[in-house]
Amino acid sequence: MxxxxxxxxxxxxxxxxxxxxxxxxxxxxxxxxxxxxxxxxxxxxxxxxxxxxxxxxxxxxxxxxxxxxxxxxxxxxxxxxxxxxxxxxxxxxxxxxxxxxxxxxxxxxxxRRPGQTRDDAVPSRRPWAQDYRPTRVAHADFMAGTAGERAWLTALLRDGLVLLENGPLADEEVRRLAGRIGPLRATNFGARFDVKSKPNPNNAAYTAIGLALHTDLPNWRNPPDIQLLYCLENDAEGGESTFFDGFAAAEALRRQNPEAFRRLSETEIDFRFQDEEHDLVWTAPLLSLDEQGQVIEVRLNNWIRDTLRLPLEEIDAWYDAYRAFWALAQDPRNRLEFSLAPGEMVAFDNRRVLHGRRAFDPSTGRRHLQGTYLDLDMCESRLRVLARRG
Amino acid sequence: MxxxxxxxxxxxxxxxxxxxxxxxxxxxxxxxxxxxxxxxxxxxxxxxxxxxxxxxxxxxxxxxxxxxxxxxxxxxxxxxxxxxxxxxxxxxxxxxxxxxxxxxxxxxxxxRRPGQTRDDAVPSRRPWAQDYRPTRVAHADFMAGTAGERAWLTALLRDGLVLLENGPLADEEVRRLAGRIGPLRATNFGARFDVKSKPNPNNAAYTAIGLALHTDLPNWRNPPDIQLLYCLENDAEGGESTFFDGFAAAEALRRQNPEAFRRLSETEIDFRFQDEEHDLVWTAPLLSLDEQGQVIEVRLNNWIRDTLRLPLEEIDAWYDAYRAFWALAQDPRNRLEFSLAPGEMVAFDNRRVLHGRRAFDPSTGRRHLQGTYLDLDMCESRLRVLARRG
Structure with a gap:
């Protein structure tokens, strides 16, 4: 010693x-x-x-x-x-x-008087209102120091989504930006991925088809927290990005159809991704609640929803509930839709905000996004450290 | 489209x-x-x-x-x-x-008949019995193909701990071994870390002091799942590794002291790590249970246990429960203790098996382990893929 x-x-x-x-x-x-x-x-x-x-x-x-x-x-x-x-x-x-x-x-x-709660620079989550518009932070402000980065992190943690704009058209810029916050979260698709159509896709994101709103990697115990998508090229026809606040939608479902809400939050289903090198399975409800009944996670991904293994008498009711939640996602009032411009980056909480895109026509131009994931812990940590500077 | x-x-x-x-x-x-x-x-x-x-x-x-x-x-x-x-x-x-x-x-x-459960190559977890001895797999067998790697993964997922032996004394061997299974899980300490005494430690692992049994990074939402520690040098006096099956101990606590078990599983406490660049906080009970009351996670780390913020009337009872669980960890019958030899690697489930080490005397020789983390999802996936080969 x-x-x-x-x-x-x-x-x-x-x-x-x-x-x-x-x-x-x-x-x-x-x-x-x-x-x-x-x-x-x-x-x-x-x-x-x-x-x-x-x-x-x-x-x-x-x-x-x-x-x-x-x-x-x-x-x-x-x-x-x-x-x-x-x-x-x-x-x-x-x-x-x-x-x-x-x-x-x-x-x-x-x-620290007994029973006092801890002060925290991390904001509470705020569901999207009807007139929600994402916070936009200029790339230069983000890079310049505390204020821009702090505004970006605060919006991300509060709203589950934030935009960075006027960034350089530089390969790997997404990795540099993420690296200020924390280490990249690597998955079976690697630590950094390119979203563009590929000849032999093992995943729908690597095609040109439209992508319905979804959660990435719900077949993992812990799906990635924060997804960053940096746009390098986007002049193909179509390919608009769509987003949907899963927490706000889940609360709407709870009000409108409590039985569907209960079923989606209590019924565990399998998600599974298989390719030659992987077989990743996890079982979880579509809506996860904390002990107080608050929605803390949405897992929706129709592509890798695996065989629905339920008792016979629960199957039709589960599909009914699934359709009810899906119908909310079809309402344009509940979703954001915009085209990412080259040099723009969207960051969003993958376990809260569903994302998708419209189909694009690769014969009309190119669409290339570079993406990566970050842990929410590191985003919160970074915000607390920046807040020390007052 | x-x-x-x-x-x-x-x-x-x-x-x-x-x-x-x-x-x-x-x-x-x-x-x-x-x-x-x-x-x-x-x-x-x-x-x-x-x-x-x-x-x-x-x-x-x-x-x-x-x-x-x-x-x-x-x-x-x-x-x-x-x-x-x-x-x-x-x-x-x-x-x-x-x-x-x-x-x-x-x-x-x-x-897939309704109500049937899914076949899975992943074994159930088995608590350590009194005569538990870790499975040992030769490095050469692990590298040779399916059988050795499958035996290693099966023991790891079933027992929460497995040894690899007779490996090369090669820098970064731990990274090569982990890379067969999946991407390294990076944290605030990087993707790969060296455990040896350092001049300006920001963590007790980087000193020569004894390390009481603990969980790594309970201050993260999702502490690392699997920890790999590869021994390159170990000729200092002391430095024996200790391990403790937190799930078996939690079950013993439930039998012997149900009130302490209840308190540790219901009371959320803060864990926090702070340095110049980080402020990582998470709040969770010491013992996490699933909906059936099974223990699924142990978070014990006395170093980064943060201020205990509880109502006044719960504080003394929480310390009593904490001491009761800790006493189980002091019983030599509940713990494994051995010296890792150079060329040996221990892998264990960090959210189940607590680990520690005895103090060592750096004036008598060198002790150097290289460590990294893997996601349990990738270990399970790899085992399922190997099982396809029959």
Missing amino acids: TDTPITDARTVQPMGELSPHTEGPPLIEATDAGRQLALRWSNGNQARFPLTWLRDHCACAECRHPMTRERLYMALEVPEQAPAMRLEDGNLILTWADGHVSRFDAVWLHQ | TDTPITDARTVQPMGELSPHTEGPPLIEATDAGRQLALRWSNGNQARFPLTWLRDHCACAECRHPMTRERLYMALEVPEQAPAMRLEDGNLILTWADGHVSRFDAVWLHQ
Whole structure:
């Protein structure tokens, strides 16, 4: 075991956090309340913290690695007696029975009062309204620094879709843009794919046919989160891109046809992609809900919907529900449709927003998009890091 | 829209499937049963298929793309009247009211009788017994062809852990091995990482300290599935690898302390990793259950467990439950411990099997592992493809 170097406290971010906790009220009182401490701040807020919690959250260099900021302390014992306590500059200093000293920043504690939720730069998801128009960010603004990239990420995470415009017609630009956010998410189609018609397609995207609205790779446990499609050429007739907010549509279905909604959210079906090298299968409902009943994922892809394996008496009802959801996707009021111009990139949440395209005629011109996927985690992380800059 | 070429049926895999469906009983009877067909096979089995299901599963070149094998037909309409039907060589031929002809292989239908489950080469998970010893596969056998790789994948998916031995001491061998299965899963630590002590670690793995049993990256929505660790050097004192079947332990906890099990499976906590470039947070219970109450994921990582944000009255009870689960991990009967030899690789299911290592003394020798992650989907896919070869 190497010795943990004791780093000068001024060179370590206080409390092992990189997010700010500098502005807020100082503590004005700390009292022993049995197996808890009762604290009061200058703004009148009060809270109790269990001794176990306080010991576990000690941020000294022995309890948190000063370089990695990771917790080294394992809360194996319940502190048997209350520590000696004092306030210093409005912060809390505890000296435990074994002599260990823990220092707690008053604002850090205030932000973490039991039951408080975590502040987060990541916005809530907002369903598309009837007049929804995508946020557009100029490529130059995205590249210039915090504000453009932050606007782009915020719109993407809130609306599930965002456009970048006036970008260069450069091969692999999509890879460069994605690489600012995080590593590419590779799948059985590789880390970066070209959407254009190919002579021996193993996937409908690589033909010129129209693509009905769909989710990419619902046959994976975790379909790709964010899809980026960068347009390099688009002068063939047709080929307009279409998008559809699956979450908004699922809520509409819940209102209009609760039985269809229930069936699509409770019935697991198989999705499967097979070629010479792959056989990727996953079983999931078309609509996934969280424990509060909120829709958190849509999986719709008619091409790779596998054999419907249900009890006989459920089959016709499932098709009825499927058709009801599909009918919503046919309503032009629920969908966006536009032609991507060369130098434009659309990014969207593949697990929320369905995408498709109209057929194009490859004899009239070329259509070439370059695509890749990103993890939502890295998009959220990037937004939190940009938000540190205030 | 391009014309879909009509491919000679003999050059297309029947029914658009690559998995075998050649051996099985022929049909001997098909009768109209209202909105269903009633079928009988030569082995006496009978089943009914709704007309909608049959129309939806037509595998002709118009309804399934002959190259991609993807479904082109969208089941928007319920067939209004029963098709004309006949048996030909024991297979079912339907002629629909609009003249469309669907041919169904008898064995394919037999395998897909409503309510039947899907055959799968992927084994069920088996918890470690007291005398569990990992399957070992020689590197040469893994590389030689189907049998070795299939044995390795089967053990990995069944036991959550498998060893490869007698491999070369070659830089990046782990990348070559993983690349046979699928693309590397990249994270904030890159696509391939070196586990050795580093001067400015941003993670405890890059130090020489002991690593308590843990899950990698529980602060991601989807932590990496399969971790591969290939040993290139290991002559420092200490550094033994430890493993622990989180699923078996969770079941033990459920028996011994149902209240602790309930609390760890119902209480969501935050995991968070922060450095200058990242702020990755996810909220999940320590034990995730499926709808049947089966444990499907363990997330335990004391280093990046973030602030415990719970209502005051739940905090002490959560720590009690955490300690109870942790105590199981301390019992040597529940854990594997061994030294990886140079040329050996361990692969394990990171969402099931916790891993750790004893501290090592870098002044006594070198320890160097190269690691990467794979998606479980690609491991399962590869096993299904290998199983096609019989």
